[in-house]
Amino acid sequence: MQSIVSYKNRGNFGDSKYRGNCTGYIIKDLINNYYPTSKPKKFVEIFSGGGTGKDVAIELNITNSLHLDLNNGWDALIDEIPSGADFIFSHPPYWDIISYETQRNSYSENDLSNNMPYEKFIEKLNIVNEKIYHSLLYGGRHAMLIGDVRKNGKYYSIIKDMTWYGDLESHIIKIQYNCLSDNKTYSSNNFIPIKHEHLLVFKKNKLWIVNEKITNTIQVNIMEVTNITWRDLIQATIQYLKNKATIEEIYNILVKSKKAENNNHVREKIRQTLNNNSNFKKINNEWVLCIE
Numbered sequence: 166m167q168s169i170v171s172y173k174n175r176g177n178f179g180d181s182k183y184r185g186n187c188t189g190y191i192i193k194d195l196i197n198n199y200y201p202t203s204k205p206k207k208f209v210e211i212f213s214g215g216g217t218g219k220d221v222a223i224e225l226n227i228t229n230s231l232h233l234d235l236n237n238g239w240d241a242l243i244d245e246i247p248s249g250a251d252f253i254f255s256h257p258p259y260w261d262i263i264s265y266e267t268q269r270n271s272y273s274e275n276d277l278s279n280n281m282p283y284e285k286f287i288e289k290l291n292i293v294n295e296k297i298y299h300s301l302l303y304g305g306r307h308a309m310l311i312g313d314v315r316k317n318g319k320y321y322s323i324i325k326d327m328t329w330y331g332d333l334e335s336h337i338i339k340i341q342y343n344c345l346s347d348n349k350t351y352s353s354n355n356f357i358p359i360k361h362e363h364l365l366v367f368k369k370n371k372l373w374i375v376n377e378k379i380t381n382t383i384q385v386n387i388m389e390v391t392n393i394t395w396r397d398l399i400q401a402t403i404q405y406l407k408n409k410a411t412i413e414e415i416y417n418i419l420v421k422s423k424k425a426e427n428n429n430h431v432r433e434k435i436r437q438t439l440n441n442n443s444n445f446k447k448i449n450n451e452w453v454l455c456i457e
């Protein structure tokens with residue numbers, strides 16, 4: 166196995182019509198890669214969907230495996246993850262991109278594919294991933310397949326936003342074929358369609374301590390930042406003032422910045438920066454951005 170994988174056909178594993186299914190080859194390759202001589206002691210599949218992992222277990226002659234999904238009455242948010250697994254494969258919904266309620270023909274409030282705010286989805290995914298990690302045997306692995314999502318023009322990187330439990334052992338890119346978006350035409354020609362998924366392999370290397378990697382989005386006002394140049398502050402100010410500003414106007418804004426604190430020569434600094442940088446140009450009495 167290498168860090169980029171590509172499977173043009175999904176093979177004869179599970180229900181080929183199950184929406185959002187994955188190829189069995191990826192599970193098979195993972196097991197063969199990590200357990201080349203002896204099979205996993207116990208293989209658990211979370212979000213087993215159309216039975217892909219079960220057919221892989223049969224083909225590899227793994228008898229100690231469990232394949233769990235809402236569609237066979239098991240709820241990842243409420244029910245316990247079976248204990249004693251040294252290999253867990255999970256393939257959660259990619260937020261609400263495919264509705265599994267429709268596929269099952271029954272509603273579950275814990276279905277991770279329900280229409281919900283993205284932050285809520287990440288919260289629920291974290292709950293499941295933490296449970297999965299704790300259930301692993303020491304030395305065990307959790308391999309998780311998940312894609313990125315673009316919705317209403319915004320890009321969501323699920324792997325970046327979710328918490329990582331344990332040590333990342335591998336990050337594999339899987340080329341994606343037959344996406345829902347393949348038949349779409351896009352009005353913007355600088356749009357880059359998503360053609361890959363991520364396969365992350367986490368390993369439990371410690372018994373008592375869990376390494377958790379958490380993404381935290383904060384909003385920083387550049388007026389409060391000191392690690393910024395006068396040039397960049399002035400550029401932002403001129404853009405804010407619709408690309409035409411007198412020194413006085415720039416000064417009136419930037420004098421309130423953190424950068425200006427403890428500087429008794431702010432006006433001089435602004436004048437010097439404007440004169441010394443070729444990306445600022447004076448036209449009559451006003452400064453404009455000049456990007457050449």
Ligand SMILES: C[S@@+](CC[C@H](N)C(=O)[O-])C[C@H]1O[C@@H](n2cnc3c(N)ncnc32)[C@H](O)[C@@H]1O
Pocket residue numbers: 179183184185186187188212213214215216217218233234235236239240241242256257258259265275276277278
């Ligand atoms: C991307 S699909 C998995 C597809 C599977 N790998 C296959 O090849 O068929 C995601 C699955 O997550 C299941 N699911 C969503 N929320 C769940 C929950 N709370 N507990 C268990 N399964 C859930 C859905 O029923 C769906 O089958």
